[in-house]
Amino acid sequence: xxxxxxxxxxxxxxxxxxxxxxxxxxxxAFKRDRWVAAVxxxxxxxxxxxxxxxxxxxxxxxxxxxxxxxxxxNSNTALPLFYRITxxxxxxxxxxxxxxxxxxLWTLAVVVRSRYLPREFAARVLGVLGLLSFGFVxxxxxxxSPFGRLIPSPADGNSLNPVLQDPAFAIHPPILYAGYxxxxxxxxxxxxxxxxxxxxxxxxxxxxxxxxxxxAFLACGIALGSWWAYYELGWGGYWFWDPVENASFMPWLVGxxxxxxxxxxxxxxxxxxxxxxxxxxxxSLSLLGTFLVRSGVLVxxxxxxxxxxxxxxxxxxxxxxxxxxxxxxxxxxxAMQSNAGFNLLSRESFLLxxxxxxxxxxxxxxAGTLAPLISQTLHLGTLSxxxxxxxxxxxxxxxxxxxxxxxxxxxxxxxxxxxxxxxxLLWLLGIALIVALVLAxxxxxxxxxxxxxxxxxxxxxxxxxLIEPINHxxxxxxxxxxxxxxxxxxxxxxxxxxxxxxxxxxxxxxxVALKPGQSAQIGAYRFHYGGGQKxxxxxxxxxxxxxxxxxxxxxxxxxxxxxxxxxxxxxxxxKAAIAASPQRDLLAAxxxxxxxxxxxxxxxxxxxxxxxxxxxxxMALGGMLCVFGRRQRGPVPVAAAVPSGTVPLGTGATAxxxxxxxxxxxxxxxxxxxxxxxxxxxPGTGGKGAA
Amino acid sequence: xxxxxxxLPLAGFALLLVVLIVGLxxxxxxxxxxxxxxxxxxxxFTLPNLFAGKGPVSSAALAGHWSLVNVWGSWCVSCRxxxxxxxxxxxxxxxxxxxxxxNDDDADAMQWLQRLGDPYQQVGKDPDGHVAVDWGVYGAPExxxxxxxxxxxxxxxxxMTPQIWQSEFLARIGPAAPGGATxxxxxxxxxxxxxxx
Numbered sequence: 001x002x003x004x005x006x007x008x009x010x011x012x013x014x015x016x017x018x019x020x021x022x023x024x025x026x027x028x029a030f031k032r033d034r035w036v037a038a039v040x041x042x043x044x045x046x047x048x049x050x051x052x053x054x055x056x057x058x059x060x061x062x063x064x065x066x067x068x069x070x071x072x073x074n075s076n077t078a079l080p081l082f083y084r085i086t087x088x089x090x091x092x093x094x095x096x097x098x099x100x101x102x103x104x105l106w107t108l109a110v111v112v113r114s115r116y117l118p119r120e121f122a123a124r125v126l127g128v129l130g131l132l133s134f135g136f137v138x139x140x141x142x143x144x145s146p147f148g149r150l151i152p153s154p155a156d157g158n159s160l161n162p163v164l165q166d167p168a169f170a171i172h173p174p175i176l177y178a179g180y181x182x183x184x185x186x187x188x189x190x191x192x193x194x195x196x197x198x199x200x201x202x203x204x205x206x207x208x209x210x211x212x213x214x215x216a217f218l219a220c221g222i223a224l225g226s227w228w229a230y231y232e233l234g235w236g237g238y239w240f241w242d243p244v245e246n247a248s249f250m251p252w253l254v255g256x257x258x259x260x261x262x263x264x265x266x267x268x269x270x271x272x273x274x275x276x277x278x279x280x281x282x283x284s285l286s287l288l289g290t291f292l293v294r295s296g297v298l299v300x301x302x303x304x305x306x307x308x309x310x311x312x313x314x315x316x317x318x319x320x321x322x323x324x325x326x327x328x329x330x331x332x333x334x335a336m337q338s339n340a341g342f343n344l345l346s347r348e349s350f351l352l353x354x355x356x357x358x359x360x361x362x363x364x365x366x367a368g369t370l371a372p373l374i375s376q377t378l379h380l381g382t383l384s385x386x387x388x389x390x391x392x393x394x395x396x397x398x399x400x401x402x403x404x405x406x407x408x409x410x411x412x413x414x415x416x417x418x419x420x421x422x423x424x425l426l427w428l429l430g431i432a433l434i435v436a437l438v439l440a441x442x443x444x445x446x447x448x449x450x451x452x453x454x455x456x457x458x459x460x461x462x463x464x465x466l467i468e469p470i471n472h473x474x475x476x477x478x479x480x481x482x483x484x485x486x487x488x489x490x491x492x493x494x495x496x497x498x499x500x501x502x503x504x505x506x507x508x509x510x511x512v513a514l515k516p517g518q519s520a521q522i523g524a525y526r527f528h529y530g531g532g533q534k535x536x537x538x539x540x541x542x543x544x545x546x547x548x549x550x551x552x553x554x555x556x557x558x559x560x561x562x563x564x565x566x567x568x569x570x571x572x573x574x575k576a577a578i579a580a581s582p583q584r585d586l587l588a589a590x591x592x593x594x595x596x597x598x599x600x601x602x603x604x605x606x607x608x609x610x611x612x613x614x615x616x617x618x619m620a621l622g623g624m625l626c627v628f629g630r631r632q633r634g635p636v637p638v639a640a641a642v643p644s645g646t647v648p649l650g651t652g653a654t655a656x657x658x659x660x661x662x663x664x665x666x667x668x669x670x671x672x673x674x675x676x677x678x679x680x681x682x683p684g685t686g687g688k689g690a691a
Numbered sequence: 692x693x694x695x696x697x698x699l700p701l702a703g704f705a706l707l708l709v710v711l712i713v714g715l716x717x718x719x720x721x722x723x724x725x726x727x728x729x730x731x732x733x734x735x736f737t738l739p740n741l742f743a744g745k746g747p748v749s750s751a752a753l754a755g756h757w758s759l760v761n762v763w764g765s766w767c768v769s770c771r772x773x774x775x776x777x778x779x780x781x782x783x784x785x786x787x788x789x790x791x792x793x794n795d796d797d798a799d800a801m802q803w804l805q806r807l808g809d810p811y812q813q814v815g816k817d818p819d820g821h822v823a824v825d826w827g828v829y830g831a832p833e834x835x836x837x838x839x840x841x842x843x844x845x846x847x848x849x850x851m852t853p854q855i856w857q858s859e860f861l862a863r864i865g866p867a868a869p870g871g872a873t874x875x876x877x878x879x880x881x882x883x884x885x886x887x888x
Binding site: 072568 | 696697698700701704705707708710711712714715766767768771772775
């Protein structure tokens with residue numbers, strides 16, 4: 001009953017989204033004041049009904065209503081309550097519902113902040129958001145409804161993919177979606193500006209905080225996903241250049257370019273059409289990612305085979321939204337050109353290079369992601385593109401970008417020049433070089449040639465970002481929030497670069513087969529296998545090994561890696577044990593029983609890997625400082641309502657659902673099995689996630 | 692001139708769209724899912740009978756008439772969904788259903804058949820999935836239509852429904868003829884979701 005109500009609620013949400021789109025777009029166009037006035041109510045109503053639909057589905061999960069097919073396929077009575085709730089976004093249908101919920105939360109936030117916008121402009125923004133919402137709700141109802149019944153109902157369900165039974169998974173998809181979908185607001189602002197044919201640059205000022213918030217969420221979401229993959233998959237990787245990861249990374253790269261070009265447009269009125277194009281592209285890449293992941297063209301294969309309408313539908317949606325926006329761009333952009341000049345060494349030109357390089361980087365990722373598809377299309381055979389392509393090609397635009405970041409922060413607008421900061425920058429470059437050389441040759445040793453270069457840039461960016469705060473501290477003046485946020489974000493970038501550099505150059509991993517009492521040497525660390533025992537978890541059996549790690553004869557870690565077999569699905573999963581510290585992680589993962597008491601195991605040493613996620617979080621924090629700092633200054637539209645709206649996970653009705661195939665590579669096999677392959681994966685074929 | 696330049700993004704998008712459409716139409720996965728077995732002789736197998744005491748179940752049971760080979764397991768939700776359809780097929784009596792109980796617990800499987808009814812002429816148990824691998828099984832349920840010459844004619848991935856039975860299976864078997872003689876359907880390569888919109 002509750003489930004049927006959920007379905008009705010979603011249908012009502014569809015109608016309201018339609019009303020929101022119609023009144024929002026037609027109201028200002030036909031100068032109907034009352035139509036315009038109806039838009040915020042429609043948007044709020046839409047949110048309420050989407051939330052009710054989500055609540056109904058969560059209710060079905062909590063009460064173990066296996067007569068709902070989606071629940072039967074993704075939950076089980078043995079599943080702890082917490083995971084029964086997060087299972088709501090464990091597969092395709094529920095994650096689409098989460099997508100819609102997040103979109104309606106952003107919409108609600110726009111409504112709340114819309115009093116700072118001209119009335120008609122706000123109506124148009126909400127109209128575009130309503131159109132998006134309409135498309136996705138229709139998609140969900142037509143092809144991916146999670147409310148379908150399964151009669152006769154099974155006594156118990158198939159359970160959630162074990163890989164997804166993890167606390168980080170609970171927050172990862174909603175946060176990632178908050179970023180992914182958040183770019184829809186930038187998109188809507190860009191469309192509204194183009195519809196109105198605005199020649200001013202006020203829209204850039206309005207759009208900026210929304211873009212920065214979405215960008216910060218996306219950074220957090222990507223970092224969380226990477227962290228989750230790292231410890232959950234158990235093989236020590238933190239980034240796989242998997243299509244699903246790329247799908248979230250491309251919008252982030254373009255989003256980064258967008259926040260920088262927005263700065264130019266807002267401050268100087270330049271790059272207007274380019275900024276619009278970036279805003280359209282960032283969200284288009286989000287949609288494209290959704291298409292690639294959902295249609296099964298690249299990843300989850302089976303969802304397409306099971307339901308070809310899904311791929312076609314998203315493609316049509318893509319066509320309408322992106323095609324429409326780009327057509328509008330083609331018509332409006334020529335009128336928006338501005339011809340103000342700027343010096344070669346000005347802030348503007350640094351930001352221009354930033355944009356060019358980031359766009360190239362996103363293009364590199366896009367090309368690599370689509371290459372298998374293109375090669376298939378041209379009948380060149382199947383092609384697999386991985387780290388050997390991505391790593392070097394990605395460095396080409398990114399290395400110069402890092403160098404420019406250190407300098408660009410101190411370039412002046414318009415007239416240009418670095419006079420004040422030039423000497424400090426040179427000094428700091430020297431210091432950075434020394435620090436990098438000491439790190440590369442002294443601390444970590446035997447570096448690859450690029451290591452000192454990348455490390456120098458990393459340190460240089462951090463030091464350069466400190467100049468401004470220190471100057472303000474010296475002069476005892478208040479550092480503006482936006483500058484503080486910018487400095488913090490750049491420090492985060494430097495930290496990230498340092499982490500990536502050393503974890504790539506100095507990690508050690510070894511696969512060994514050990515009997516109890518034997519040890520293996522990994523770099524300076526000795527891993528000793530003390531034996532293992534069978535243990536029973538809440539919904540799995542496991543074999544748990546005991547590994548002691550010593551360094552110079554002193555014990556530094558006691559690790560308990562597990563190999564789990566989940567009861568319901570029979571899947572086997574490797575749960576790595578990780579001893580984390582700021583300087584290094586030590587990992588042990590159980591492989592297979594190779595007989596005679598011996599187990600194959602993988603041991604790893606990963607220096608500074610924490611800096612990768614820590615850096616990303618600092619970047620996100622910097623973004624948030626910009627957004628909330630602005631808010632304190634007064635009437636500038638800010639995404640204030642958003643964070644409070646998206647955070648409360650697992651708290652009943654607003655607890656959103658999220659992503660079927662979380663950002664990471666693994667789920668392609670097991671998750672697809674579920675959403676597509678009726679009946680799910682066979683038990684006992686196991687280990688797909690960890691294999 | 693200016694308009695032309697601003698058209699570039701749209702042109703790029705159109706190009707991308709072409710790639711995506713072609714990708715969708717020629718989804719590489721279709722080839723994987725369309726069983727390579729179609730048009731070929733059904734893999735030979737001999738499995739112990741699920742019901743101890745009855746003789747082994749082998750591919751010899753497929754010879755000389757149309758048959759339906761159904762891969763299932765008591766752990767599989769969609770198998771339960773298609774169960775009613777299988778019982779209906781049994782009642783029609785057009786073809787015998789040979790069950791392969793895949794990766795299952797014997798007691799669970801027998802209890803399942805007792806409780807829900809047994810649509811199978813024979814059920815072989817394949818606890819390690821060796822036979823399922825030979826048949827290229829991806830997940831359960833899957834159903835194979837084998838013609839009187841012992842050739843796999845069609846493969847259905849996912850739950851059998853009365854519509855699919857009608858449109859994909861009965862259509863290939865042909866009209867019921869007195870005496871059980873049926874026309875041999877030509878092997879057809881088709882995807883699992885051939886019946887989708």
